Amino acid sequence: EKARYSIHRLKLKDVHGVPLLEPIAQSWESISAFCPDPSDLLIATYPKAGTTWTQEIVDLLLHDGDAEACKRAPTIVRNPFLEIVAPPPVPSGLELLSRMTPPRVIKTHLPIQLVPGGFWKNKCKVIYTARNAKDNLVSYYHFDRMNLSHPDPGPWDGYVRKFMKGELAWGSWYDHVKGYWRAKEERNILYLFYEDMKENPRREVERIMRYLGLSVPRGVLEKIVRLTSFEVMKDNPMANYTFIPNIVFDSSVSPFMRKGAVGDWTTHFSPEQTELFDEDYARQMGSTSIPFRSSI
Ligand code: A3P
Structure with missing residues (x-):
């Protein structure tokens, strides 16, 4: 009961202008002081942009497409989640990292200005996966419903507004x-799009392979594409997050591997919401030309 209470519907707390889960904010000093090894790889995403998918591709590339090797442990153990702080006895990201020897693959959702400076100082490779705003929002909404450690998403309409205001x-x-x-050129960040991965997974797996300085035979590449399809990953207990107990991830509300599609936003947004969202999007994104696609 006690453990359950301590993770239930955590509050958000401001860290340098960014709302983070309260336990992360409380451990902020040690998180930002983390210093990686130059050989460590960072996989960075906004939550629900395709983190787990990217992680699985990278792990398979690093293991020559060996499916069994990539089932050695659940995703969160293979690639520690840098800033996550869980109630004991669940290890925090920093604890897991301290037990591993480099090269490590590290996951983060931190916005770039909060990424510990050591990653830039040591010129670590960084893969960033981005997903179009509306699908990302829909995915986050269902995730916040099922992830009982996150703040309650509340009703859909209010959630859309919270997303627009950056209050998640x-x-x-x-x-x-x-x-x-x-920052992508100056810091040599590989910037990927979920929609590109969905449209042509082979091309994107190859791009990741080249960025990592690897070269795997064509057949292995095909195998990795197969093993990282939504359908296969959905049934892989080491990649589908079913290893998180139901008191934290309530999969009866929504499974972690939910739809894995581009364009699911059309089944959620009303025409009015789309109009409001798109107007605001133009305002917030006006000065940039990131080639997002909300359909493929
Ligand atoms: P949906 O909720 O739209 O289904 P993250 O790993 O960043 O938390 O992102 C989770 C989202 O990525 C979920 O989106 C999940 O279904 C989707 N996803 C996970 N693995 C995938 C894969 N192999 N192919 C396509 N989508 C995948």
């Missing part, structure tokens, strides 16, 4: 995608 955990989607976009 990890803050503004708009600032997040723009921040990494602006």
